[in-house]
Amino acid sequence: MTTARKGEDRGTTVPPDARARLGQVADAMIESGAGLPSGAQAGVHTGLLDQVVKTRPDLVAPLLRALDELGPDPGLAAVERLAERRPELYEALALVVAGGYLMSSRVTAPLKYRFAEIKIVDPRDIAVVVEEGLLDAVAERTPFYRLPPDAPPEHRP
Amino acid sequence: MRDDCDVLIVGAGPSGAVAAQEFARAGMRVTCLEQGDWPDYEKARAGHADFELTSRKYWNWDPNQRRAAGDYPIDDTESDITALMYNGVGGGTVLYAAHWERFLPSDFRTRTMDGVGDDWPIGYWDLEPYYDEVERQFAVSGLEGDPALPPTTPPPLPPVPLNKLGRRGAEALNKLGWHWWPGSNAIATADYGPLHACAQRTACPFGCPTGAKASADRTHWRALAKDQVRLTVRATVEQVLLDDRGRATGVTYLDADGVRHEIRAGVVVLCANAIGTTRILLASADGTGVANSSGLVGRRLMMHPFGNAIGIFDEDLESWRGPLGQYLHSLEFYESDRSRGFVRGAKWNLLPSGAPLSFMLPGTWGDEPVWGANFTRLLRERHGHSAIWGVICEDLPDPANRVLLDEQAAADGVPGVRIQYRTSDNSRAMMAWHLERLSEVLDAMGAKKKIFNPNLRGTGWHLMGTAVMGEDPDASVVDPHGRCHDVPNLYVFDGSVFPTSSGVNPTATIAANALRCARSLVAHRRDVEVPA
Numbered sequence: 001m002t003t004a005r006k007g008e009d010r011g012t013t014v015p016p017d018a019r020a021r022l023g024q025v026a027d028a029m030i031e032s033g034a035g036l037p038s039g040a041q042a043g044v045h046t047g048l049l050d051q052v053v054k055t056r057p058d059l060v061a062p063l064l065r066a067l068d069e070l071g072p073d074p075g076l077a078a079v080e081r082l083a084e085r086r087p088e089l090y091e092a093l094a095l096v097v098a099g100g101y102l103m104s105s106r107v108t109a110p111l112k113y114r115f116a117e118i119k120i121v122d123p124r125d126i127a128v129v130v131e132e133g134l135l136d137a138v139a140e141r142t143p144f145y146r147l148p149p150d151a152p153p154e155h156r157p
Numbered sequence: 158m159r160d161d162c163d164v165l166i167v168g169a170g171p172s173g174a175v176a177a178q179e180f181a182r183a184g185m186r187v188t189c190l191e192q193g194d195w196p197d198y199e200k201a202r203a204g205h206a207d208f209e210l211t212s213r214k215y216w217n218w219d220p221n222q223r224r225a226a227g228d229y230p231i232d233d234t235e236s237d238i239t240a241l242m243y244n245g246v247g248g249g250t251v252l253y254a255a256h257w258e259r260f261l262p263s264d265f266r267t268r269t270m271d272g273v274g275d276d277w278p279i280g281y282w283d284l285e286p287y288y289d290e291v292e293r294q295f296a297v298s299g300l301e302g303d304p305a306l307p308p309t310t311p312p313p314l315p316p317v318p319l320n321k322l323g324r325r326g327a328e329a330l331n332k333l334g335w336h337w338w339p340g341s342n343a344i345a346t347a348d349y350g351p352l353h354a355c356a357q358r359t360a361c362p363f364g365c366p367t368g369a370k371a372s373a374d375r376t377h378w379r380a381l382a383k384d385q386v387r388l389t390v391r392a393t394v395e396q397v398l399l400d401d402r403g404r405a406t407g408v409t410y411l412d413a414d415g416v417r418h419e420i421r422a423g424v425v426v427l428c429a430n431a432i433g434t435t436r437i438l439l440a441s442a443d444g445t446g447v448a449n450s451s452g453l454v455g456r457r458l459m460m461h462p463f464g465n466a467i468g469i470f471d472e473d474l475e476s477w478r479g480p481l482g483q484y485l486h487s488l489e490f491y492e493s494d495r496s497r498g499f500v501r502g503a504k505w506n507l508l509p510s511g512a513p514l515s516f517m518l519p520g521t522w523g524d525e526p527v528w529g530a531n532f533t534r535l536l537r538e539r540h541g542h543s544a545i546w547g548v549i550c551e552d553l554p555d556p557a558n559r560v561l562l563d564e565q566a567a568a569d570g571v572p573g574v575r576i577q578y579r580t581s582d583n584s585r586a587m588m589a590w591h592l593e594r595l596s597e598v599l600d601a602m603g604a605k606k607k608i609f610n611p612n613l614r615g616t617g618w619h620l621m622g623t624a625v626m627g628e629d630p631d632a633s634v635v636d637p638h639g640r641c642h643d644v645p646n647l648y649v650f651d652g653s654v655f656p657t658s659s660g661v662n663p664t665a666t667i668a669a670n671a672l673r674c675a676r677s678l679v680a681h682r683r684d685v686e687v688p689a
């Protein structure tokens with residue numbers, strides 16, 4: 001099966017048959033489990049792909065070539081063969097599949113990955129650490145850096 | 158001093174920034190030529206779903222992959238380590254993790270104390286006041302009193318929080334009776350000058366979106382470029398020009414359209430890092446090279462072999478969040494002990510794992526196959542549950558490790574470079590030993606899985622040594638103040654001048670030394686031999 005036909009736009013468009021094929025391979029690369037969706041269930045070949053392409057249009061050409069190279073049965077064995085023979089194409093495929101997948105709120109929400117949340121540092125944190133005594137043992141150590149023989153006298157113990 | 162400017166600086170990284178500020182304050186007319194552009198923080202996407210995919214392109218550490226304006230080809234096929242950098246205003250600090258470390262006194266005396274490398278012509282206490290000053294310029298956050306270091310002036314800001322992960326590491330080191338200290342980082346922990354307090358977005362090496370990380374574009378260049386220094390971007394310096402008497406008269410550079418310009422200057426200061434400075438020195442005099450009577454330009458390249466020890470834990474440690482500066486460092490095994498089977502030592506630092514794509518793509522997270530049924534299981538197991546200990550090994554100078562011009566690979570008509578670098582047996586033994594100790598630390602932390610990566614390839618963040626400083630013109634390229642022995646008004650202020658590398662991150666020392674050299678140049682400016 002050839003995903004990108006001759007003359008077809010190899011720019012930033014991913015044609016429907018390539019999307020279908022990407023869905024197949026995404027399900028092989030990411031099976032559902034642990035309360036998380038599979039690659040295709042998350043939308044790696046649909047909405048997420050659109051986001052990936054918008055962010056990284058440079059990935060489209062190698063992705064289409066990777067999908068071509070996978071051959072008639074785009075399962076895990078074909079992905080492994082691609083990794084060996086065409087590492088640069090495999091890298092693009094892996095980025096699109098895993099990168100797209102991890103953009104999905106269906107994945108980030110169950111992981112409690114609140115990437116949009118900011119948490120301004122609390123500069124008083126260290127006072128708590130010191131008060132608790134976490135630093136005591138190390139702070140009480142005698143200095144253990146070595147002094148060069150020509151260290152100025154005022155810096156010698 | 159005279160000409161188009163009093164001082165021409167090549168490179169707008171931290172060494173160029175610190176020097177430019179010092180010269181401008183002394184009333185000198187300063188021009189800085191920078192081959193890259195201003196960083197585009199619109200592309201700093203932490204907090205957005207596309208953060209990791211964007212970062213892998215626009216904030217890629219490897220210029221060969223990033224290929225942005227200002228990037229030039231670096232052939233690393235003959236190197237064990239890939240050289241990493243950011244070519245643009247701010248230089249490497251746009252991407253640095255901001256781990257801010259002073260060298261230790263013994264780092265300046267490796268020959269005397271350990272019989273290896275070379276002593277520096279200066280010592281720790283010569284740099285000490287300059288460390289104090291640059292720590293204020295770079296908003297350093299940390300805590301004084303570290304027994305691994307000489308007493309210091311308190312840094313201007315308190316350290317980043319330890320969070321759950323840092324505590325876990327600190328408790329383990331306490332259990333083992335080993336040293337740790339809250340991390341010292343060039344990260345603002347409160348609003349400070351142009352910087353804002355860190356929002357813990359774990360994006361430090363991918364362009365800080367908050368403006369909390371002290372990168373030189375923000376700490377220095379935005380203000381300097383307004384009215385104190387003429388900063389020209391997209392200006393790639395080709396050659397330093399010399400007159401008949403061997404004085405530097407200025408440089409030639411190519412602008413964004415490939416048009417060649419000549420600019421004259423009383424003094425030329427190279428701040429282009431250990432690879433970029435070599436490229437300019439070797440390409441000058443139409444490829445014959447300048448300032449190289451010692452034959453040492455480009456040699457003694459040091460890049461700090463780097464490895465890591467990853468721990469995975471049952472508990473949720475929220476390791477996707479936090480500064481990607483360092484929570485803490487340990488210098489327990491930093492100083493030499495030959496009974497370990499190697500000489501010199503390494504620094505450890507504890508980091509959160511950060512965003513998930515970095516640990517879900519096959520590579521450095523062990524041998525378990527990622528794809529298929531494993532993906533979701535491993536994602537659950539690692540996300541938020543992982544800690545990374547980094548190990549920076551001291552890299553000893555070896556003349557065979559070097560930077561050469563690559564005339565074949567030219568960026569806009571200026572030659573590219575190739576690097577030849579082999580990791581030494583000493584570094585390999587050091588790495589293996591340190592990872593064994595970190596295995597003990599991970600056990601003490603209660604890790605359920607441990608992954609070790611000795612000598613990672615894509616880690617050439619620290620570039621040093623290719624224009625060594627010393628008193629002897631036969632054995633060094635520049636004098637102790639950064640002045641080329643062969644060309645009296647040509648200076649090098651970046652990490653090229655380091656005689657040895659230490660085992661800690663170098664930017665604090667690069668900045669402190671640049672300030673020391675700039676101040677010396679200002680003090681002696683009437684004596685500098687300028688072109689006729």
Ligand SMILES: Cc1cc2nc3c(=O)[nH]c(=O)nc-3n(C[C@H](O)[C@H](O)[C@H](O)COP(=O)(O)OP(=O)(O)OC[C@H]3O[C@@H](n4cnc5c(N)ncnc54)[C@H](O)[C@@H]3O)c2cc1C
Nearest residue numbers: 168170172192244248249253254255256394433651662664
């Ligand atoms: C991903 C990453 C993480 C890092 N993390 C840390 C860390 O945590 N702690 C630490 O201490 N260090 C870290 N570093 C290293 C740190 O960034 C460098 O030590 C520091 O930036 C060096 O400063 P410099 O001014 O000497 O050179 P650079 O910062 O490299 O600046 C040199 C500048 O010169 C310009 N230039 C070069 N050649 C030319 C030319 N021919 N014409 C015009 N301009 C030219 C370049 O474009 C560049 O902007 C890190 C680096 C990277 C890449």
Ligand code: SF4
Nearest residue numbers: 355356358359361365
């Ligand atoms: S952790 Fe802090 S310094 Fe680092 S990128 Fe986020 S806000 Fe910036």
